[in-house]
Amino acid sequence: MVLCRVNSLNNLLMTRISTHARNVSTTRLSGDNTQDKVKGKYDIIIAGGGMVGCTLACAMGKNSLLSKLKILLLEGSPDKKFVLKPEYSNRVVALNQNTKSLMNSIDVWPHVENMRLQPVRHMQVWDACSEALISFSSSDILDDDVAYIVENDVLLEAINKELKSNAIQNVDIVYGAKIAGYDSPKALGREMRNLVKMENGDCYSCDLLIGADGVNSKVRQSMGVQYVSWDYDQMGVVATLHLAEECENTTAWQRFLPSGPVALLPLNSTTSSLVWSMGTAQAKHVLSLSDESFVDELNDALWKQYPRSSAVDACVSWVGAALRRAGLPDGAQRQLPPSVRAAAPASRAAFPLGFGHSARYVAPARALVGDAAHRVHPLAGQGVNLGFGDVKDLTQFLSDALYAGLDITHPSPLEKYESGRQRHNVPTQLASDALCRLYSLQLVPAVLARSVGLQLTNALHPIKKMIMSHATT
Numbered sequence: 001m002v003l004c005r006v007n008s009l010n011n012l013l014m015t016r017i018s019t020h021a022r023n024v025s026t027t028r029l030s031g032d033n034t035q036d037k038v039k040g041k042y043d044i045i046i047a048g049g050g051m052v053g054c055t056l057a058c059a060m061g062k063n064s065l066l067s068k069l070k071i072l073l074l075e076g077s078p079d080k081k082f083v084l085k086p087e088y089s090n091r092v093v094a095l096n097q098n099t100k101s102l103m104n105s106i107d108v109w110p111h112v113e114n115m116r117l118q119p120v121r122h123m124q125v126w127d128a129c130s131e132a133l134i135s136f137s138s139s140d141i142l143d144d145d146v147a148y149i150v151e152n153d154v155l156l157e158a159i160n161k162e163l164k165s166n167a168i169q170n171v172d173i174v175y176g177a178k179i180a181g182y183d184s185p186k187a188l189g190r191e192m193r194n195l196v197k198m199e200n201g202d203c204y205s206c207d208l209l210i211g212a213d214g215v216n217s218k219v220r221q222s223m224g225v226q227y228v229s230w231d232y233d234q235m236g237v238v239a240t241l242h243l244a245e246e247c248e249n250t251t252a253w254q255r256f257l258p259s260g261p262v263a264l265l266p267l268n269s270t271t272s273s274l275v276w277s278m279g280t281a282q283a284k285h286v287l288s289l290s291d292e293s294f295v296d297e298l299n300d301a302l303w304k305q306y307p308r309s310s311a312v313d314a315c316v317s318w319v320g321a322a323l324r325r326a327g328l329p330d331g332a333q334r335q336l337p338p339s340v341r342a343a344a345p346a347s348r349a350a351f352p353l354g355f356g357h358s359a360r361y362v363a364p365a366r367a368l369v370g371d372a373a374h375r376v377h378p379l380a381g382q383g384v385n386l387g388f389g390d391v392k393d394l395t396q397f398l399s400d401a402l403y404a405g406l407d408i409t410h411p412s413p414l415e416k417y418e419s420g421r422q423r424h425n426v427p428t429q430l431a432s433d434a435l436c437r438l439y440s441l442q443l444v445p446a447v448l449a450r451s452v453g454l455q456l457t458n459a460l461h462p463i464k465k466m467i468m469s470h471a472t473t
Contacts, residue, residue, distance in 0.1 A: 038195075038203050040172075042072045043408065045196055045206040047179060047219050049075025051093075051152065052370035052387035053212030054159045055102070059395040061168035062106045065402045066395065071170055072204060073163075074177040074196070082157040084115055089151040090238045090347040092265060092273045094120065094252070094381035097144050099388045103158075107167070111158035112150055118266045119145040122251040124335055125454075128258065128306045129442065131316050132451035133334060134458040136468060146468070147252070147381065149265045149273065182209065182222040185365045194365055208408050209366045210394075215356060217372035223363040229356035229375070232436065234260055235283035236351050236378055237276040240344035241298075246270050253337040254379070255302060256439040261379045262301045264337060272338070275378055276301070277436075283350045294348065295340050302337050309444045312451060319455050328459040353377055355433055361390075361421060362414040369394060374425050377432045386425050393417055 044060065046053050057073045060066040095103075103109040123146050126133035138145050163171065183195035194209040211219025220227065243249070246269045254263040260277035267273055276298070278286070286294060323329065356375035361368045370387030394417050401413035438450050457463050 037201060038205055040072065040204050041070075041193075042172075042204060042206040043069035044071045044208045044210060045194070045204060046071065046073045046210045046212055047196070048211065048213035048217075048370075048372070049073050049077070049173070049175075050212065050214065050370070051156050051159065051384060052391060053210075054156065054163055055106070055108070055388060056210065056212060056369060056391045056395070057171050057173075058106050058108065058159055058163045058168065059102070059391055060398075061163065061171045063395055063399050065399045067168070067170050069170060069408070071172070072206065073171060073173045074179060074204075075173065075175050076177055076179075077175065079173075079175040082153065082160075084154070084157075087344060087347075088240045088267050088271055088273065089153050090240050090273065090344075090349055091152040092149050092267070093152060093155065093384045094147040094149055094265060095155075095388075096147055096382075096385050098392070099385050100148060102388055102392050106162060108158050108162050111161045112155060115154045115158065116151075116268075117154075118149045118268060119250055120147040120149060120252045120266060121145055122335075123147075123254070124251060124337075125254045125256070126334070127256050127439070127447070127451055127454065128304075129308055129447050130312050130451040131320075131334075132454040134454050134464070135335075136464065149252075149267060179218060182219065184222075207365060208398075211366070211368045211372040212370050214371045215354075215375050217368065219366065220358055220368055220372050223360070223366055223368075225363065226359040227356060228359065229354060231352065231354045232277075232377065233280055234277050234353040235280050236353055237274065237278065237283050237286055238347075238349050238351070239274040239294075240267070240347040241272045241274050241340045242342045242344065243270050243272060244339040244341040247338060249338070251335070251337075253302075255337075257301055258306065258440070258442055260436075261439070262298070263379075264302075264340075272340075274298070274343075277353060277377070277379065280352075287348055287350055291343055291345075294343055298340050298343075302340070309447060311444060312448050315448055316451050316455065319452055323455065323459045355429065357426065357429060361418040364411075365409045367394065367414055367417065373421075374429060376429045377436045379436060380428070380432045382428055382432065386428060389424060390417075390421055393420055 046057055053073065057071060060069070060071055100109060103112065121138045123136040124133060136146055162168070178199040180197045180199045183197065185194050193205040193207060196204045196206070196209065209219060211217045213219055241264065249266040249269050249272065252263065252265050254261055259279060259282060262276040265273040265275065286297060289297065354375055355377065358368055358373045361373045369390040371383070373390065374386060376383050376386065397413040397417045398408050401408060401410055406412065438446060
């Protein structure tokens with residue numbers, strides 16, 4: 001019975017795909033008093049070919065049911081030949097275990113390993129205004145690495161290698177695609193379809209339009225959904241750093257300063273990547289410094305003793321003593337971060353930081369993934385991982401819909417995707433926002449509350465494990 005049902009579904013899918021796959025490059029449609037040349041008809045169009053968009057196309061191409069659909073990926077940048085340079089890029093991502101599993105499932109991870117990555121086996125986060133800290137290690141997540149630091153361009157190249165391989169036959173890619181706008185689903189014969197208009201006059205149609213086009217998503221704007229956003233009046237300063245001494249360098253370091261967190265992410269035994277959040281005016285000042293002055297200011301940020309409250313120090317000391325008496329970690333197992341010797345030439349840059357969340361991830365025949373749906377402060381390193389979680393869930397729900405005999409635009413799978421992802425993404429975003437705001441306060445009660453909270457969280461292993469479990473899914 002099961003085999004008969006599968007064969008019946010496959011036959012139904014093949015019939016449907018052959019219908020949708022017709023190339024109608026000579027057909028012309030009337031809409032809004034204009035004539036749009038339809039260059040191709042697709043089941044799914046993905047607008048945006050960044051890391052999340054390309055991964056979604058790859059995941060759909062690898063899925064046994066979705067691979068029977070015709071998919072178009074529109075990427076605004078030209079197709080550039082990638083060369084792995086000895087120098088590290090200044091833009092990196094911290095990939096969690098869930099993302100690694102996704103990349104393994106679509107055969108991308110071996111390409112990353114063949115280029116380069118650095119495992120993070122330990123993490124230490126501490127407050128510049130007190131002695132409080134929290135540390136994580138690989139043993140906290142069942143002997144897996146805490147994360148993996150990978151350069152953005154390395155990861156994108158790995159995804160593209162698999163996407164363009166012979167293993168995927170149903171995905172077309174258009175590079176240099178400049179999208180002029182989108183028309184709401186409208187009737188093309190007996191079908192209701194989206195229209196994607198290009199600046200060169202071409203037009204593509206599809207059943208399901210997916211926006212993977214970033215923070216300023218045009219797909220989201222075309223959906224007319226509410227988008228909650230605010231700026232932090234901060235910038236993230238990034239750079240590639242050379243350490244003063246060679247070390248194992250598998251620890252990620254993050255210190256919360258009064259001006260914002262500064263983080264060192266390991267790249268190899270002598271090199272780390274910097275992500276330093278600070279006010280916009282300060283960021284512009286830091287970018288204008290000479291190389292030597294920049295390194296001096298960075299080392300100050302990592303090592304400088306900031307003014308402290310005697311009341312906070314006394315309370316933190318008392319809590320630490322109580323934890324020791326109870327046989328729990330007291331936060332005293334502090335390790336010292338490495339000193340920075342130099343910044344790689346021309347590696348300093350900055351980007352604005354903000355928060356954003358779309359009230360809806362889906363609309364009739366449309367869906368959002370990645371930064372098009374949500375934007376988060378980088379202090380927890382979760383931004384791109386949330387996007388990859390979107391990819392995994394959307395692919396699964398659409399595949400389940402086809403197996404159940406539903407269309408990919410049926411409201412049920414799209415609404416399941418939206419509700420499932422929002423239940424995960426919103427708490428992560430709000431927690432990151434709350435931490436950003438809490439650590440920006442220098443009032444004694446705020447410093448005391450966060451210091452004691454950090455101590456207690458570090459001491460209670462089940463809570464640490466719960467935090468890591470949420471961060472890796």
